[in-house]
Amino acid sequence: MVTDPGNRVIEPYVETDNSAETRKAVSDGILNIHTVTSNRFWQFAALFGIMFVLGLIGFVMRLSSGFDDKGAWGYYVALFAFLMTTSSAAPMVAIAPRIANSHWRRPISRAAEIWTLAGCLNLLIYIPLIWLLPSLENGRRSLWFYPDNNAQNMESCWVFCWGGGVPAYSPHIWATLAILGLIVLGFALLWLSILPDLAVLRDHGAGWQKKWGRKLALGWRGTSAQWNWQYHRMGVVGAFYFMMLVFVHFFISVEFLMVHVPGWIDSLYPITHAHNALQGGVATVMLTMFFLRKFGGYKDYIGLDQFWGLGKLLLALSLLWFWFWFSSFMVLWYGKKPSEQAVLELLVKGPYLYLFITIFLLVFILPWFTMIWNPVRRSVWGPPILAVSILVGTLLDRIRLYVGAWDVAEKSEMMHSMMHMEMEEVPGSIPSLGIADGFVIVGFISGSVLIFMLATRLIPAINIWERKEMLLYKAEVQFHRTKVMVMGKPR
Template sequence: MKLEYDSKTRKGKLIYPEKVIERSLGKVPPSKDLIDKHLHKRGGMFRISLMLTAIFSVIGILGTILKVINGFDNLSDWSVYVTACVFIFTTFMGAPMLSMATKVARGNWSRPVSRLSEIFCISGIAGLLMFLPILWVLPSLEDGRNTLWFYDPGKVPAYSPHIWTTIVMIAFILTALALLWINARPDFAILRDNSKGKNKIYSFLSWGWVGSTKQWNSLRQRVSILGIFYFMLLITVHFCLASDFLMTLLPGWIDSLYPVTQAHNAIQGGVAVLIIAVFIAWKWGGYKQYIGLDQFWGLGKLLFGISLLWVWFFISSLMVLWYGKKPNERDVLQILMFGKYLPVFLGTIFFVFIIPFTLLILNNVRKSFYGPPIIAISVLIGNFLDRFRHYSSAYSLDRTIDENTHRFANLPEIYVPSIVDIMVLLGAISLPIFLILIISKYVPIISLWENREYILYGSHEKYHHTEVLVEGKPY
């Protein structure tokens, strides 16, 4: 086996032996090629998908306008809308978590996909836009419902859930955008010095980045601090959404675990959308030589572990509620799982747990290019069904109580989406993708500096009669 790449001078081309190719991060050191790829004109596929998502986004906005015209009084009318909005937060906005977590844990395998995961931060804008009308949908505290916030008529405003959630959400999205910018700043500087046409934009975006030791150190500090903030805000956002925008609307649902379950779902959905994004970048994006089997393998393992954890959360809730058997607990189980929503519930379990578990347990599936993306799609379907099961049943609940049984008189039927709902749904899925596509024209989707850094730390060396991959961890 001949090594054309000299690890001492770090020159030449890395040619990997067959056995270690899956462990490698790519075949070619990131170089001019990667910069050219980013600056190069996008292909027809890109333009078509941009157009399609733009059209669907407009349709979605039209649907929202129709909803608003219809009025905010009928809660059940908004159930799919709320589902769609929360779906954005439990999928797209969970994806950046991967980059944050692996950066804190100092993993090397995620370097080629970390930017792809950060780029999802931009979808928060779509989420925030969709969230605004919900503020008018959610009833105020004056109607006597329980809340996690303090409410004292006359002293504390009846809209405290609305206020707190909006503040937390804006903080969350700002943190996410700040992270994206901080991480991409060195790349903007590289592009500023290498591109001809877009010079001005990049020199603005790079904000005076020259790559001094001080700048690098502060970058690392900022990323780790903001990454921890991001994680905490992610949990807080889901705590707010799940408690006041969902659980308080379903009286008797006292489940202290559900906010965590939903936050966990967000990370699961985040990994799933990331796998699909990585697959698209690998298959059609032209980044085949930068994304290796190792990335799919790592993400597949992650998805497997997260799916197992999800079912543990779910069983922990179910066990306590099922054993409790209080009237309110029976009602909750009937509404969310075993009553009219049984098909949706079974679908959730099937797509979120059974498919990932049975398939990802096989190493051949985890360690393949096509296995993880297919399972990721299943997880996303299940994630949507799970949100639908919770939010639409809570929003279309008739709260009349039967006086004899102390249980709800009428359990909600499965909500059937109208055409306007489907318009909204299309828009909710397209708008984040549209934003991501737009921003990918300016932010390189494979991090230039992280991969350049890896050339310093990873090399293949001869070890007696074999060949090994040596990986350094500098801090």
């Protein structure tokens, strides 16, 4: 740097940290944290493990009760919807900012991606729902084509008669394929992202981590072609994940929720459900960040930038929650059709009124009136507290909607006349939470956390290669009489 007698910089300069030593220091720093497993980790893992076992007991209890009493499955379906709303949506925090080339997401993208592994558990929970979901044979409302009389045009029958008729299980087939597609995409995304870090473990890890790193890195060497392949594939798989996530929520909200409530016709609700997933996913990652920083040893890696960046997103999504809810509410409220009034009576004004008020406060009012203030939004404690509020509110919201819907679905006579529901048919109380339901809710949420925790023993919770990549694009430059940080974009 050259200065004049007045101590002013007269020649511009650029300083970067990108050297072989710094890159090594980044790897070593993260590996040093990653390879140590504290006693506290195992204590929490044991706690979540015990609760997961309780969840499995509840799962067996629920299965043994059979599928005839559909109302009894409300809490179970609510749990499934909640996990799809949170853990399955969490990877979006890695996908969207990566596509937008945001740098602040680098320390947290891996944590978001690891949540894709919880998809295994969601699939396990989903399997019984295939048997629970009524077929189309009883004439229920559906998006799907199903002729009651199966009248066939014999000229076109050569391939489309499906052994004598149109399958009555279209919703089951297509929803299952969509959920499987989402899970496969999640695994592919995670694998693509961790390949270079597995190579780091293979080369510099120790013990079982080195052994598994060698097996799973599959001979990754880091050639230009491999990096190019990985970059582009992550983009494509990430985009597909987003498209599939919205589609899966479309299925869940229609097939497992709306069709069971006579009179609930709302074209906006499926995307509301998908929006709720984005909000829940951001809240999940926010809380994950907090715990990784507080208890995982990553205080130097996850800082204010990450909480601030994600906090702004959380505030925006919380404001959108109201927009989506109100847009649907005003159509039903102004419409005044008896069937639509009955839907409001069931889900808002009737037995779920206090639950709805609580949800409204937790998911919208509280985040709105706190996150607008800079001291809360620009802190490492504010956004995580609001994330807890949103997650609790989302769980209650799923309970309100799914328990209410399956309570109605349980009344078998309604299944045959689902286009009509009189006001007096609206249930007067909330079905009570059984032991099996309690076990399942607590156990499977704990199971998801346990899967995440165990995965972080093999997979570094902070993305090593993305942290090192950051060094390429960060430089401090002279700007008139001060220094500013300039962040570049890769391509």
